[in-house]
Amino acid sequence: MDTKVANENIDRRNNNTAFTMVCGGFTCSKNSLCALNILYVMVSLLMIGIAAWGKWFGLISSFQVVGGVIGVGIFLFLVAVVGLIGALKHHQVLLFFYMIILFMVFVVQFSVSTACLALNKEQQNHLLEVGWNTSDTTQRDVENSLDCCGFSSVNxxxxxxxxxxxxxSCVSCVSxxxxxxxxxxxxxxxxGLFxxxxxxxxxxxTYRYRNQKDPRANPSAFL
Incomplete structure (x- = not known):
């Protein structure tokens, strides 16, 4: 009788372990983190490709805009690669730095996104005027694409x-x-919020995955 109860307990523990590995344990966290970083890699390559395509076909002549988009895409690509390698190898150092960098990116992106949604008309006009006066190339692009002249008045x-x-017959570009x-x-x-x-x-x-034990590793190994 005791042997039967012991076997049932062992089977129950094995079933619970398998369920945890599939639904909420090491394997699930690893696969989810890998999938998330693959998504970031695809988004970064898309950003780089769209910026290069726009510059190649002359849709965007401002080198600052193209360089900024490509720079953001490369940064996102490098961060995603670090996270992907750390997830595949369960590398504690890479996962730590990936977690810190991703959190800082979250703070900046969340702040910018909420600011974009909260801007009123006066603040929008001020930012538009600042951007207009920053680059002559941007002015030419806007004037050509919108068929207008000047920011607030036509001269x-x-x-x-x-x-x-x-x-x-031109009107001001701000309108x-x-x-x-x-x-x-x-x-x-x-x-940005998404x-x-x-x-x-x-x-x-990443925080959860770093603190989980690889079931295939040596039980006495250091995490």
């Missing part, structure tokens, strides 16, 4: 690359930019 004594300039500004800010803020929550999920998965 026909200056040069302008917009087609309407030669017909003396056309404002039509799309709120939609763009909501889109950017929403996407990825910021995925980043905090990655931090939680």
């Amino acid at each position: 026909y004594n200056e040069t302008c690359n917009a087609p309407c300039f030669y017909n003396s 056309k930019i404002q039509v799309h500004t709120e939609e763009v800010l909501r889109f950017v803020g929403g996407i 990825f910021s929550f995925s980043e905090i999920l990655g931090v939680w998965l």
Whole structure:
């Protein structure tokens, strides 16, 4: 009778261990972390590809904008590779630095996203004017794409690359930019919030995964 009870207890423990490994244990955490970092790799490559494509076909002539997008894509790619290697090898040091970097990215991205969603009209106009005065290349891109001249007023004594300039029928660019500004800010803020929550999920998965024991490893090995 005692032997039968002991065997039942052993079977129950084995079933619980298998369930934990599949649904909430080491294997599940590892696979989830790998999947999350593969998603980050795909997003980073997409950002780099879109920026290069826009520059190649002349859709974006500002090198600062293209360089900034490519730089963010490369940074995200490197962080994702570190997380992926750390997850595959259960490397404690790589997972620690990955967790810290991902948390800092979450703080910055969450702050920027909430700021984009909370900006009022006056703040939007101020930021648009600052961006307009920063780069002459950006001004030319906006004037060509929106067929407008000047930021807040049209001055026909200056040069302008917009087609309407030669017909003396231009309007200021701020009036056309404002039509799309709120939609763009909501889109950017929403996407940023979505990825910021995925980043905090990655931090939680990494913290959990670092403190789990590999069932295939030596039971007396150091974590």
